[in-house]
Structures are given as C-alpha cells and as structure tokens.
Amino acid sequence: MRTAIVTGAARGIGKEIAVRLAADFDHLVVVDxxxxxxxxxxxxxxxxxxxxxxxxxxxxxxxxAAVAASTESxxxxxxxxxxxxxxxxxxxxxxDFRAVLExxxxxxxxxxxxxxxxxSEPATIVNIASRAYLGNFGQFNxxxxxxxLVGLTRALAITLAPHVRVNAVAPGLTATEMVETIPEDVxxxxxxxxxxxxxxxxxxxxxxxxxxxxxxxxxVTGQVVVVxxxxxxxx
Amino acid sequence: MHAHLDLPSHLRDGFTAAGVSPAEPGAATVASAPSxxxxxxxxxxxxTALYRTAKAAAARGSPIVFVMxxxxxxxxxxxxxxxxxxxxxxxxxxxxxxLRKQGVPVNCLASAEDTPPDQVVTWALRLLEAGPAGPTGxxxxxxxxxxxxxxx
Numbered sequence: 043m044r045t046a047i048v049t050g051a052a053r054g055i056g057k058e059i060a061v062r063l064a065a066d067f068d069h070l071v072v073v074d075x076x077x078x079x080x081x082x083x084x085x086x087x088x089x090x091x092x093x094x095x096x097x098x099x100x101x102x103x104x105x106x107a108a109v110a111a112s113t114e115s116x117x118x119x120x121x122x123x124x125x126x127x128x129x130x131x132x133x134x135x136x137x138d139f140r141a142v143l144e145x146x147x148x149x150x151x152x153x154x155x156x157x158x159x160x161x162s163e164p165a166t167i168v169n170i171a172s173r174a175y176l177g178n179f180g181q182f183n184x185x186x187x188x189x190x191l192v193g194l195t196r197a198l199a200i201t202l203a204p205h206v207r208v209n210a211v212a213p214g215l216t217a218t219e220m221v222e223t224i225p226e227d228v229x230x231x232x233x234x235x236x237x238x239x240x241x242x243x244x245x246x247x248x249x250x251x252x253x254x255x256x257x258x259x260x261x262v263t264g265q266v267v268v269v270x271x272x273x274x275x276x277x
Numbered sequence: 278m279h280a281h282l283d284l285p286s287h288l289r290d291g292f293t294a295a296g297v298s299p300a301e302p303g304a305a306t307v308a309s310a311p312s313x314x315x316x317x318x319x320x321x322x323x324x325t326a327l328y329r330t331a332k333a334a335a336a337r338g339s340p341i342v343f344v345m346x347x348x349x350x351x352x353x354x355x356x357x358x359x360x361x362x363x364x365x366x367x368x369x370x371x372x373x374x375x376l377r378k379q380g381v382p383v384n385c386l387a388s389a390e391d392t393p394p395d396q397v398v399t400w401a402l403r404l405l406e407a408g409p410a411g412p413t414g415x416x417x418x419x420x421x422x423x424x425x426x427x428x429x
Binding site: 130131132134136139140143144147148151152154174175176177178179180181182183185186187188189190191192193194195196197198199200201264 | 317320321324325328329331332335336349350351352353354355356357358359360361362363364365366367368369370371372373374375414427
C-alpha cells in the first residue's frame with residue numbers, strides 16, 4: 043500500500059493536493075486543525091482511496107506523534123500547512139514571528155524527524171514554500187520560514203538520498219480562501235504584475251506536487267519549483 | 278565606524294582589528310545566521326534573537342549585513358543550519374524591500390569554511406558603506422562554493 047501524507051489538507055492548496063494524489067496513491071493521511079477535515083476526508087473517500095484523517099495541532103508533540111502513528115510506511119509527505127501573520131518588521135510582534143516559524147518551518151522539520159525509518163523505497167517529500175522566499179514586503183517571518191524550507195529541502199535531499207527525493211514548490215498568488223481576505227484593488231494590482239495575467243489555481247500547484255511525487259521526476263531532488271505565473275521576473 | 282556586532286568571536290575580533298568599534302546601538306549592524314544548531318527549539322530561539330537584532334536595526338535605520346556559511350546555504354551542514362541560513366537570506370530580502378525607500382541597505386554575505394576572516398570583514402564593510410545607491414537585498418558569496426550550484 044502506498045501512503046501519502048498531506049498536512050493542511052482541509053482546504054485550499056492542501057485539499058487540491060490531496061484530491062490530486064488520490065489518483066496516484068492507495069492511502070491518504072490528511073492532517074489539519076480544521077473541523078472541516080472530516081468533510082474533506084469524505085470527499086476523498088468518494089474518489090476511491092483509503093483515507094485517514096488526523097485532526098491535530100502539529101505544533102505539539104501529540105500532533106506529530108498522531109501523524110507518525112497513522113501509517114507504517116510513507117511513500118510521500120507533502121508539508122503544506124502554513125500560516126501568515128504579516129507586518130513590517132518594525133511593527134512585528136515577537137509572538138507572531140515565532141508562531142509563523144513554528145508552524146511553517148518547525149512542523150515540517152519535526153515531522154520528518156518523527157517519520158525516520160518509515161520511508162518507503164522510493165519515497166518523496168515535497169515542501170510547500172512560497173514565492174515569498176524570494177523576499178516580500180511585510181513578511182519577514184513568513185519569508186524566513188519559507189526560505190528555511192528551501193534550506194531544509196536541500197539538506198534533506200542530501201541526507202535522505204538515494205531512497206528519498208526531496209523538493210519544494212513555491213506557489214505565487216493562488217486563488218484560495220487566504221487571498222479572499224485581500225482587498226480587490228490590491229488583488230488587481232498584484233495580478234497586473236503577473237505575466238500570465240491571473241492568479242494560479244490550487245489545482246495547478248497540485249499538479250506540480252503530483253509530478254514531484256511521481257516516478258516521472260525520478261532524477262529531480264533538492265530543487266525549488268516556482269509556480270507563480272512568471273511573477274518572480276517582473277517589477 | 279560604530280557597529281552592533283552579533284558575531285562569533287573570531288569574526289568579531291576581525292571587525293575590531295579593522296577599526297570597527299563594537300557599540301549598542303551601532304550605526305551599522307553585522308549579525309550571523311545561527312549555526313551549529315542541535316534541535317528545533319534551539320533554532321527557533323536563535324532565529325528569534327536574530328529577529329530582535331534585525332528589528333532594532335530596522336527601527337534606527339541601520340544598514341545590516343547578515344553573514345552565514347556558504348555550505349549551510351547548500352544544505353551541506355545539516356537541516357537546521359541550512360534552515361537558518363536560507364531563512365535569513367529570505368528574511369533579509371524582505372527587510373531590504375521594507376527599508377529600500379529609506380535608503381537603508383540590507384545584504385547577506387556567505388563565506389566558505391576556508392575564507393579568511395579578514396575577507397569577510399572587508400566585504401561586509403564594503404556592503405555597509407556602499408550607501409543608498411549600493412547593493413541591497415543581495416547575497417554575496419566568497420569562496421565560489423555556489424558556482425554550478427543553487428543560486429541562493
């Protein structure tokens with residue numbers, strides 16, 4: 043049985059990733075804090091895949107342990123769960139700095155530690171970074187956490203080779219609930235800087251993740267794929 | 278130059294030998310990315326200390342150079358050091374964007390294991406003294422470890 047674990051899977055990009063991986067894996071462990079996870083799990087089961095929902099806070103040892111206990115072997119881990127607490131650094135509260143680092147960077151690191159010895163051969167890890175790892179005004183904490191994920195990706199690609207490949211996907215502006223909180227005029231200004239002229243769709247992120255989890259990318263490890271419509275090139 | 282030096286002793290000594298007076302607060306700030314990290318909690322605490330240093334420097338409009346290991350950037354020295362080094366580079370780019378209109382440069386300087394400390398000092402001072410028209414949001418690498426490798 044090939045098992046994939048997806049964190050932050052209740053909605054948005056994480057849910058789309060789980061939906062996409064349902065076609066390629068036998069068993070999905072979907073993890074989230076949100077009570078809507080149960081609903082997502084039912085949708086996934088309807089796709090014909092075995093689903094183990096783990097409703098847990100991964101910043102605690104119990105949450106990590108619950109995920110590790112959910113399966114004997116892991117063929118794919120997608121570290122997707124993340125939060126934002128934006129502010130210019132001069133106005134950023136220390137609690138917000140630490141919270142973002144803890145969820146976005148500490149959880150992936152500790153999860154990989156907890157899964158030591160359970161990797162299938164072959165297995166893959168995909169860390170969901172962000173285009174903000176290239177720098178983004180008002181996101182000192184978030185860009186540090188996502189840049190840190192890139193470092194984690196590189197280091198694990200070395201230490202877990204040859205049986206585990208490790209890569210990162212860095213989404214740009216993507217049409218998720220997180221974006222719905224941004225004022226429309228700001229969204230339009232952001233879109234105007236994207237060469238492809240639109241936001242990304244969660245399914246477009248999921249397709250890249252699925253490719254990185256598949257044998258089709260069997261010689262790719264330690265890399266970051268920016269999926270941002272070309273936004274990393276423009277002013 | 279008076280500078281806040283949040284650095285290992287060998288680099289700190291290099292700056293003082295070059296005539297930089299350690300001061301708190303300083304007109305400039307040089308801080309190293311955490312390294313030799315043993316676990317996540319230590320890493321988070323060390324990055325929080327760096328956050329405090331960076332926030333204080335930003336508040337007073339102090340040019341900043343973050344120094345780190347080129348090997349750590351490439352993931353060669355283990356996950357925690359890599360996370361810290363690449364995380365600091367990304368945060369530095371963000372801070373450079375936030376301070377650009379004030380003309381305050383924020384840059385990173387990565388060195389190889391065998392880079393002489395005086396070279397780190399020399400290039401850090403150049404980055405600090407370049408002024409508003411100089412580089413900002415840049416990662417300058419000494420020793421060439423990045424050639425043919427990942428860019429940042």
